[in-house]
Amino acid sequence: MNEAGVLLKLRSVSKSYGATAILHNVDLDVRDGEFITILGPSGSGKTTILRLIGGFTKPSGGEILLDGRDIAAMPINQRPFNTVFQDYALFPHLTVEGNVGYGLAVRGTPRAETAKRVADALELVQLGPLGKRYPAQLSGGQRQRVALARAIICRPRLILLDEPLAALDVELRRHMQTFLKSIQTEIRTTFLFVTHDQEEAIAMADRICVMNAGRIQQIGSPHEVYYRPSCEFVAKFFGENNLISGTLGPANGLTRAIETRAGRVLCSVEGQPDMAAAPVGSRAFAVCRPEAVAIGDEAAGENRFVVSIDQVAFAGASTMATASSVDDPTLSLKARIPSRPDGSTLSPGDAVTFVVPANACRLVPA
């Protein structure tokens, strides 16, 4: 029953406190060596998944399988996982070395070996000279590294990271994202990273598991969840997007048309058997990213919307143009176009055509 490459398997895991359900039948495979990110807004149940795997709470139903064995009843201290806590949870009474060596000390590792491995771990997280300091004497980023070193030193099979970057400022956060990712590549350990920050998830993860209201919405590579959302929630969750509501027309190979009030929109259903097979006439959205929208009659693409520009917002490298469809004034569409150094751009009131190729349009159920 143990599939190759799968480290940990969650099978219809649920969790509720009294009458309040936090997780509904979650199925998730964590693959060996991957960097998987659980992403969701607060209250989506993402931290609960981490706590269930770490053993800090017990599931109300379902199984958590490690090597095919249910570990629901396994105590925290026997799980081959280590956690980087949200506020680091460094022991204030121990030095950096004491903190990092804690896991080895409680296992009765000989002193010499402990000292060696602590030094190595501190070297790895670039904290070599700070071993004698106390956590209170460290900066946020340094504490973060201590927490990481403490978690990797016991060579766990899985490292759980609970929003570890949430307390850092933007600059440091970017830096730590790269750093974490490089450490993960270096030690080849599976990382399960929980965050509510979409950009962070996209920047770091091999796979993203998007959660909402206690259910998994989609699991896929950052590119997939960004450009090929499988549901309305995911389509709206990652930054600006265009959602055009309509009814499904007949499928035609790898494309399928959807009838909207702004006309027929042709979409790709490649890799989406559900949408390809959905009954004709059911409600759906055509979804396309603003950066996939080209402007002007000469642009190539199957889907054309005649629009009137409402608003033009300069955002540095790109400019976001918001427009209403001439055929359906309730439909607002966005296009992200490169900014020009000479400042020439669209103006509100301009009548233009938004062009989107079918392969940049996806369907999600309404």
Add this chain to the structure above:
Amino acid sequence: MSGRVADAATNPGAHVGPSRLAPWLAMLAAYAVPVFFVLAPLTLFLGYSFFSVDQGDIVFTPTIANYVRFFTDPIFLPIFWRTCLLCLAVAVLCVLFAFPVAYFLTTLRGRRRYTLLVLLLVPLLMSYVIKIYAVRSILGGNGMLNKALLATGLIDQPSMLFVFNLNAVLLTLTVLLIPFAVLPIFLSLERIPKALRHASADLGASGAQTFWRVTVPLSMPGTLSAMSFVFVLAIGDFLTPQMVGGQSGFTFGRIIYSQFGTAFNWPFGAALSVILAAVVIVAIRLGGHAERRHGGAR
């Protein structure tokens, strides 16, 4: 009076102050009682310790004879050390009882935790004299303890081990002061973030390892301040030794008290009190020092 103080005090900025007089009046009102009835008596008291007594009259010539007498007379120093040791023992015993209780409280949740805490603290406000009396009635020669021991056949005549001696003082003080130890320990245990215990378990520590490596060191400030608290209360008490100590249970507090009663040597009593105060200050410092040191490392 308090209205006058309030007037000046609630004024949000000095620059809007009405007149130059109001702040002075407020200061006078705030300082008058503390200075007149606390600082002045204590200063006078300190001064008294350098006076002497001649045939029932106090001689107001400065001398350090009282202190010399304390350090040279063969009676006082041993009693002083014995009292310190006794109070230290009381402090240790109280912590030994209070720690498990405080720890148990932190394992409870919400309402139950605080109800139990209040039940532990209620005896604090109950009459001290009554509590001494109640404990004595249990320890006495024909008290409950002896009756129980006789009934179970463990002893065949009333034991005098706990009657009118230092053991009785030790036991009574311990029973009386346990609640004082519970509170600081409970507060320091409660302040330990749950995440630290989780982190310890996550890193492979067993329950016992987490307890000894995380919980105990982090609760040290509370434990030490509990000890210093209990020590200070025990060493200042002269009622308990008087009531249950009998002739052999003489303590430092009783000696001081007797200087103002039967011995009638106020300056010497004042000098002994100054020494007591010094010990108390040291104890409070030791308890508070740990608090600051660990608090800073948080």
Add this chain to the structure above:
Amino acid sequence: MMRLADRLAPALLMLMTLVVFVLLYGPLMVPIVSSFFTVSRGAVDWSQPTLSAYVALMANESVLNALWTTLIVGAGAVICSVALGTGIALYYTSPHAKGRAFLQFIIFLPFLMPPIITGLALLIFFRQVEFERSLVTIIIGHTVFVLALVYRTILTRLQSLSESLVEASYDLGASRWQTFRLVLLPNLSSAMVGAAVLAFALSFDETMITLLVTGTQSTLPVRLWAMMRLGFTPDINALVALVLLFTTILCLVAVRFLMPKSAIEGSDED
């Protein structure tokens, strides 16, 4: 899978807590229970319960006098300490305040120092300034003793109030007195009541300072102290039972006013 020690620990903790409860409350039960029986030659006669001890107590003039003294002293100490404590707390938080740390230090001295030192210092002081020992000296002694706690309680509440509350009041045109009466006082009142109850309870029980600064009057604990040194009599037990009942009620009232609401209602989150 749990280790035996990890399983056994909770049971041991509960047992220990039980032992402590027995130690704290057990001894108090003895005089209460025996107050309902007669005592003859130092031994309690368990054959039949009686209220005779209580009847005897009601006729005991000196006890009733002591009770009356205690109540007067308590009321005096409460009024003085709450007024002073509130005033000093307000002064402490005002921008004009000078020597805050020193003032606080003085206030805390009688609380930190053993009562015997406070009591003796006052005793010498009163004699030196030739102030006759009386009810007034007891009230002064009790006031300085409970002041630290009262002051601290009120200061904590005062500091929890937002500064902008006072500023808003001025902004809306209130005078300083109006601000105190209409804004600060209502917000401080429950802390003041709680502090008052606490002060009364402490004063009601204070023995060591009272023994030293009292003149001819004795408060209830001092009277009890004198009675107890003579031995085990039924009316002591009755008095003890009544005093315990009264202080328990006081405690519960104090708890109601001083405990944070969140603690009383409790939270059961994981």
